Amino acid sequence: MTIAEKYKREIEGAVSSFKKEVAKIEKSANPYYQLDEVRDYEIGKLRETLDGQIKAIKERFYAEIDAEIKSATFAAKTSKFNPTSEEKAYAENVIQDLILGVRFGYTESEKLEALGKFEKELDLMSEGALSVVKSQLPSVADQLAGHEPSEKKLRYISHILKELRTPAQQYLVDLEEQKASGYDLPYRILRMTHRAYKGEREIFSVSKYE
Structure with missing residues (x-):
């Protein structure tokens, strides 16, 4: 009560x-x-x-x-969140895949596919893994600056992750x-x-x- x-x-x-x-x-x-x-x-x-x-x-x-x-x-x-080593590694791998997919994708379609995959991975993440993503979003945004779809998507994700709270x-x-x-x-x-x-x-x- x-x-x-x-x-x-x-x-x-x-x-x-x-x-x-x-x-x-x-x-x-x-x-x-x-x-x-x-x-x-x-x-x-x-x-x-x-x-x-x-x-x-x-x-x-x-x-x-x-x-x-x-x-x-x-x-x-x-x-603060205390993600496990597995959660941290998983989140960092997902982030790295996004950066590589957007920066080195040959076509816009490949870049958008990387964004879509990133968003789907977020849906599967634990709070610990999401906390890692949240902490690294500014760095990710800097690395993907200039790609408008990525900038919009990351702003949206940042807004959503504001609701991520410790107990x-x-x-x-x-x-x-x-x-x-x-x-x-x-x-x-x-x-x-x-x-x-x-x-x-x-x-x-x-x-x-x-």
Whole structure:
């Protein structure tokens, strides 16, 4: 379970409890709750309690996620792929075949064939081998400069390989996405749709157009 999932579940629990308590008041046969102003008052207290709970949950969420991001940032920056000797040799051979095929191909068709073969080999590579290709792309681009199809293809491959991340780098991306996610969506939906927040929505609607 991710950090965001953990806090979303906590919010879902608080929202569910709130709905149940409101329903109890609205369906109660107790004479105390038969007056509209009494029901509104008691439901208002439940709403204030929920709002306070959500505020506290949000504070804990941001404290935890920010601390985790800080730790993960250092780990991501210092992480790297450790390709095996086999992966490195395989990647370097594929790169060399590309360079030879493009630079010494007799016809444009032969050069394009070398490019196509290179791209197919990339699809078969492990992350370790791809990391070798990624690190050598600038050098490859220099050696194939002037051949427009190669330049375009290498730019495209470079763009794709930007998504190649170590586990630590991917974890950092995941954390940042969690922070920006709608972990509090159940609460926001409640405020937009539940009758207990109708007055708040009406106030917002009026102030919006004043």
